[in-house]
Amino acid sequence: MTLSKTPSQITVRPVTSEQYEKIKRTVYDIINVAFKSDDSWTTDRAFVSIDRIPTAGEAEFDARCKEPNVLLCAFDEQDQIVGVIHIQVQGSEALLNCLGVSPSHQSRGVGSLLIRESVKHIQANMPTIKEAVVHVFVARPELTTWYVRMGFKDVGEVIPFPYGDILIVDEAPLVILRYDVRKSL
Template sequence: MTSSTENPLQFTVQVLQPSQYQELKRTIYEIINVSFRSDDSWTNDRAFVNVNRIPINGEAEFDARCAEPNALLCAFDGDQIVGVIHILAQRNEALLNCLGVSPTHQSRGVGSLLIRESVKHIQENMPTIKEALVHVFESRHELTTWYVRMGFQDKGEVIPFPHGDILIVDEAPLAVLRYPIL
């Protein structure tokens, strides 16, 4: 384990090493998928797409994207994974994606802890990164508001959803929210 941080809520966050990832990846896929597909999750995207966030045929691609210099952080409640976030380094930016929190642990500070620890990891380990960014369905105002409270800036930047073949709506543009890395 390269990093382990505790918070007052007793959740810990770890940057997973490749061996840990291999051991835990099924649980990681499940956390990510349930957080985006469950009716119990306030972050579900079922109104926009009709597939799991990490479909079975996409697991190898996700596995490859978890290799260095990228990072995968997991939040634990004891020894149980309750949250995940992926950092994808791209030139001087880092895309924070696949932020997933188990519906049983949502609204308990796990997501904000993962965001804070991701920013800290970028600051300490990715010196060329100047901004972290997230993509949020533009119509999901409650998610945009949450990220803005976390320190992200919404400057009105919008991009098309890159996987139009899985949309169940005509279009679902993504708002690009940016967080300056100091």
């Protein structure tokens, strides 16, 4: 994978299993802060009662970070992790999930860089994948708009939130957005 840098010298690269073991606590923290912080524009605090990766769910997330799935991390100039995205293979689709950027680096292009690099990684390394997919809370139209600007299509697919027991609202449906990885981003 070609290492990509933004003007602020952010580098995105896949993390090996050995590297992951050393950085997983930082990965959990980045994801949880991105989804729970009042400073984060991607917060889901209004919908979900627990961290995105609670302590009880760490082993499950760790298992999902193994091949054929991939974890990409964004590193700053000091080689500190400032963003992450998980690519989870599901048949001919790749679910892009747990996109998290440190609030101190949000609105600087790190999230869009992670999306672009995910698509490039899929195109270069996962020939059986036809679409990248993201799930977004219907009640967060600003996130849907952001993904649409990135080239994802809203084709009207909506699914229920799969973990209803952690919702703090009656329901929180998710819209499925799709990106054809056979084209350029």
